[in-house]
Structure formats: structure tokens, C-alpha cells
Amino acid sequence: MRFEIMRLDDVDGAAVDSTVVDAASVNRMVQQAAAIGQRIYIRPAATSAS
Numbered sequence: 001m002r003f004e005i006m007r008l009d010d011v012d013g014a015a016v017d018s019t020v021v022d023a024a025s026v027n028r029m030v031q032q033a034a035a036i037g038q039r040i041y042i043r044p045a046a047t048s049a050s
Helices: 023-036
Strands: 002-008 015-022 040-044
Antiparallel strands (some): 002 015, 002 040
């Protein structure tokens, strides 16, 4: 499963940028954000129908 992680602006909470990662990388991204006090939003990535 893949997840979209969006970095949020500290002032108004708007999404600044986003990246899609696999489930194994989510924990690392969360720990990095927590270490620097960064706000993030995580949601399942949209899947494309074939």
C-alpha cells in the first residue's frame, strides 16, 4: 500500500508539497517530521484503475 504525505504550512495549515511513499517508509517520515516539529498529513494514495 502507498501513502501520500503532505507537508503543511505552519501558519495556515495549507499543503506545501506532497510525496507518495510505500508503507515501510511512513514510519521514517513521521519520525523525521516529529524530530523537527513539522506538521504533516497522511492519507492513502489514490490508485489508478487499469
